[in-house]
Amino acid sequence: MITPVQPRPLRIVLAPDSLKGSLPAAEAALAMSRGVAGAARRLGHPAPDVVLAPLADGGEGTLDALLAAWGAASRSVACHDAAGRPRTARYGLSARPAGSGRPTRGVLEAAEANGLPFVADLPLDALSATSYGVGEIAARLLDDGAEEILLCVGGSATTDGGVGLLSALGARFLDRDGNLLPPGGGSLAALARIDLAGLHPRAAATRWRIAVDVDNPLCGPRGAAAVFGPQKGATSGDVAVLDHGLAHLARVLAEATGVDVVDLPGMGAAGGLAAVLVAFFAAEIVPGSALVADAVGLAAALADADLVLTGEGSFDSQSLGGKVVQAVVENAPATCAVVAIAGRVQLGAAQVQDAGLAAAFSLATGPLQLEDLIRDAGILMEETAAHVYGVFAAARTGPGVRP
Structure with missing residues (x-):
């Protein structure tokens, strides 16, 4: 008698970005897992092999996404905000598995120190705002043994070319009389x-x-100054001063290191925060979603996946320009179906499929106020994931067939 071979459980990877203002990426992935598990149970299917891989694009939520992937708790360090006032910031450090050959990696979100929200109670001063606090977090990571630092920029209140950051690491920026520059x-x-x-x-x-x-x-x-300076309180006169100062900094860096940072793409992010790091340490500028995907081992997680659910708050044309959804598509094998779940879907079926996805689903089940969508995002994510599982499982096994 021939014993029939039982099909293996579906392998499903859950790799969403955060839904800004409602669901952190880790919570979105958990809601997806509840929906998938519940649907499989109701349909009498073997429990699927589910892998949670919450992601981020390098901005808000990246620290939490990496900590979740590493199974690490956040740490705290005393530092200073962009106005020089004391505050406590979070950062993270990965474990180094024995014999893995992988470096101990540290992650910090620059905005934990120099973020705009932490100086919102003061009149914004674009000329004196400093990234010194970011350097204080980086110094703690170095003290803790980090061999690789993942620096996530965005949401900054500073335009100092990273001079404050490097000052906190021990560098001295001097004028022609040998005096330290003001922050x-x-x-x-x-x-x-x-x-x-x-x-x-x-x-x-x-x-x-x-x-x-x-x-x-x-x-x-x-x-950095012209585009992002005004949101940090810079007047038109301030923009001119900051832009001139950054250009001068670039010349000094080029003379000292031979590295010209002026025209490098991405150098204007976070007030030029990366300029000194690229010049002195050969720091790599990486799209945030690609950095996170690499750090969490997304390609390996997707290697034998049947289905991956990803998503974000709004799925639109920007989602295909270096964001999390694009990173998922680029890392997924051709045999893996990619489905996006978002609060709002603004692309048509042809655009979605041309971008390499099988489908995209909105969380909204009908006319909903934004506050209702935000409040119920977890429940709606769970329900939508359950629907996706049902459709996908039916397509895999045929109508009326139970795996």
Whole structure:
């Protein structure tokens, strides 16, 4: 008698971004898992092999996504905000599996220190706002043994070219009389020399990877000051001062290192925060979603997946330009169906399928107010994932057939 071979359980990877304002990525993945498991149980299917892989695009939520992937708890460090006031920031450090050969990786979100929300109670001062606090977090990561630092930028209140950050790591930025420059991008035009004698001993030997979600250059009409300065309180006069200062900083860096950072794509992110890191440490500028996908091992997780559910708050044309959904599509094998679930879907079926996805579903089950959609996002995500599982399982097994 021949014993029939039982089909293996479906392997489903749940890799959403956060739904801003409603569901962090980890909670979105958990809601998806509840929906998938519930649907399989009701249909009498073997429990699917579910892998949770919450993602982020390098901005808000990246720290939490990486901590979840690493199975690590957040740590705290005392630092300073963009106005120089004390605050406590979170950061993360991965474990180094024995014999893995992988480096100990650290992650920090720059906005934990120099974020705009932390200085919202003050009149914004674009000229003196400093990234010093970001450097304080980085210094703690170096002290903790990080061999690779993933720096996620975005939401910053600063435009100082990373001078504050490197100062916190022990560098001294001096004018022609040998005096330390005052904090902020407003003093960069007076920079004459950079003294690295007191630099943190591990700073240069560490691999730096910087997650950005814009491609703006450091200076000029699309530069850090012109495009992002006004939202940080810069007047038109301030923009001119900051842009001139960043251009001068770039010249000094080029003379000191031979690296010209002026026209590098992404250098304008977070007020030019990466400029000094690229010049002195050969830091890598990476699209945020690609950095996170690599850090969590997304390609390996998807290698033998049958289905991957991804998603975000709004699925539109920007989703296909370096965001999480695109990273999922690029890492998924041809045999794996990719389905997006979002609060709002603004692409037609042809656009979705041309982008490499099988389908995209909205959380909204009917006319809903935004506040209702936000409040019930977890329940709606669970229900939508259950629907997707039912359709996918039926397509795999045929109508009326139970695996």
